[in-house]
Every structure is written in C-alpha cells, then in structure tokens.
Amino acid sequence: MQYQEYLAAAQAIKNKLPGGEWPLGIILGSGLGELGERLERAAAVPYGDIPGFRCSGAPGHKGRLLAGELAGRRVLCMQGRLHLYEGYSPAEVTFPVRVLRLLGVRTLIVTNAAGGIHTDFAVGDVMVIRDHINLMGGNPLAGLYLPEFGERFFDMGEAYAPALRALAHEAAAGQGLALREGVYCAVMGPSYETPAEIRAFRALGADAVGMSTVPEVIAARGCGMRVLGLSLITNMAAGVTGAALSGEEVLETGRRKAREMEALVAGIVGKLN
Numbered sequence: 001m002q003y004q005e006y007l008a009a010a011q012a013i014k015n016k017l018p019g020g021e022w023p024l025g026i027i028l029g030s031g032l033g034e035l036g037e038r039l040e041r042a043a044a045v046p047y048g049d050i051p052g053f054r055c056s057g058a059p060g061h062k063g064r065l066l067a068g069e070l071a072g073r074r075v076l077c078m079q080g081r082l083h084l085y086e087g088y089s090p091a092e093v094t095f096p097v098r099v100l101r102l103l104g105v106r107t108l109i110v111t112n113a114a115g116g117i118h119t120d121f122a123v124g125d126v127m128v129i130r131d132h133i134n135l136m137g138g139n140p141l142a143g144l145y146l147p148e149f150g151e152r153f154f155d156m157g158e159a160y161a162p163a164l165r166a167l168a169h170e171a172a173a174g175q176g177l178a179l180r181e182g183v184y185c186a187v188m189g190p191s192y193e194t195p196a197e198i199r200a201f202r203a204l205g206a207d208a209v210g211m212s213t214v215p216e217v218i219a220a221r222g223c224g225m226r227v228l229g230l231s232l233i234t235n236m237a238a239g240v241t242g243a244a245l246s247g248e249e250v251l252e253t254g255r256r257k258a259r260e261m262e263a264l265v266a267g268i269v270g271k272l273n
C-alpha cells in the first residue's frame with residue numbers, strides 16, 4: 001500500500017466525522033464488539049465506505065469504525081478486525097491501524113479472545129498482555145518501507161506500555177476484578193492448535209494463544225503509538241483440560257464476559273492521561 005492510500009482512507013473517515021483529534025483507538029476482538037454500543041454521541045462508518053479497508057467476515061465482528069465518547073474521552077473504535085486466516089495480507093490487516101494514526105490516535109487498546117496456556121488460568125479470566133511471541137510466520141511491516149510511519153527498524157522492548165498495564169491493574173482492582181498478566185503467542189490459524197503445539201508454546205514462555213493482535217501491535221509500535229493489550233481467556237488451549245475446542249465456546253465466553261470486559265476498558269479509558 002502506498003502512503004496516499006492511507007491518506008485517502010483517513011480523509012474519507014474525516015469527511016464523515018465531527019472535527020478534532022482522536023487520541024485514543026480501541027480494537028475490539030471476537031465476541032467483544034458490544035463495547036461499541038457503550039459509546040456516547042457515536043457515529044458509525046462501515047468499513048465498506050472507507051477506501052482501502054477490507055471487511056471482516058469473521059464471526060462476532062461487525063465491520064465498522066465507531067467514533068464517539070467513552071468515559072468522557074473521544075475514541076475511535078474498530079468494531080471488528082481483519083485476520084490473516086481470512087486470507088488478508090499483513091498489509092491489509094494493519095492498514096486500519098496506520099489510518100488511525102493519521103486520525104490522531106496515540107494510544108491503542110487492543111482486545112482479543114485467546115486460549116489459556118498457563119495452567120493457573122481459567123476460562124473467563126482477563127489477561128493483560130505483557131509481551132508477545134510472533135509465530136504467525138511473517139511480519140506485517142516486511143516489504144515496502146514508508147518513512148511516514150516511523151523508522152524501518154524499531155524497538156519492541158516494551159511493546160506493551162508498562163504504565164498502561166499498571167493502569168489496567170488499577171482499574172480492575174477498583175472493580176474487584178482479578179487480572180492475569182502474561183505472554184500472548186500469535187499463530188495464523190484458522191485451525192486451533194494441537195496439544196503438542198501448546199506444550200511447545202508453554203515451553204517457549206507463552207501464557208495464552210490467539211490468531212490476532214500481534215500484526216496490529218507491530219504496526220502501532222512502528223508508528224509510535226503506546227499500546228495496551230487485553231486477552232479474554234475464552235477457552236483453555238488444546239490439551240490443557242482434554243476438552244475439544246470450538247469456535248462456539250469462544251463466542252459464548254465472549255458474550256458471557258462482555259459486560260465485565262466493557263466495564264474494564266471503560267474504567268481504563270477513564271484513568272488515561
């Protein structure tokens with residue numbers, strides 16, 4: 001994608017929204033899209049109306065950009081994201097993140113559904129992402145280099161901002177919610193993992209596994225955003241309990257815990273500086 005394509009998408013969005021800056025972005029993961037309904041004074045732009053945006057066909061993803069207020073802050077919210085397993089290129093998956101940057105986003109909150117690898121985790125837990133392991137087999141920024149979006153080579157040492165992680169724990173404590181913290185391992189999907197893969201990921205230091213987030217976080221860090229990642233543990237990963245995995249369980253846990261995740265995200269947003 002050329003820089004002009006990002007600019008055209010940002011301009012098309014600006015034309016449909018009230019003026020001013022949008023310093024905060026949120027990407028809603030599988031089954032967590034309902035948070036978008038909590039936005040006040042919300043305007044919606046379907047992805048289909050934005051040049052360069054592709055439409056997610058994944059279950060539990062609505063495919064529109066919402067602009068509104070959450071906990072008194074102006075926020076752009078992606079209700080639905082793209083996944084590599086849908087056949088989209090890494091550039092297409094991360095295109096919206098860079099467009100958010102052009103619209104003023106400096107802080108990005110990314111949510112996802114993930115399988116629990118750590119044996120202390122339980123279905124329904126929320127994990128703050130401390131770090132990630134990219135096993136997707138590619139990097140979204142490989143290929144054409146666009147200096148407008150930052151350095152070619154950049155640090156991923158504190159990809160998930162310690163200050164935002166602390167804020168998440170503070171907000172959760174205020175709501176009586178116990179937060180986990182751990183390492184998110186990203187795979188391409190769409191098949192779930194084998195038990196042997198999960199044992200290998202655990203040995204590598206992973207606490208949860210999922211099929212998203214890492215491309216967006218790499219793109220966001222590349223253009224200088226600070227990032228917070230939250231994983232809802234929708235199921236225990238393959239072989240951890242012996243139960244078979246299903247997409248339905250993932251969506252069902254999402255639905256069941258949606259209110260809690262929404263309250264947590266709103267609580268965090270309310271504390272942002």
Ligand code: HPA
Binds near residue numbers: 237245
């Ligand atoms: N594996 C990969 N992705 C996932 C899982 C899982 O167990 N649960 C939700 N997304």
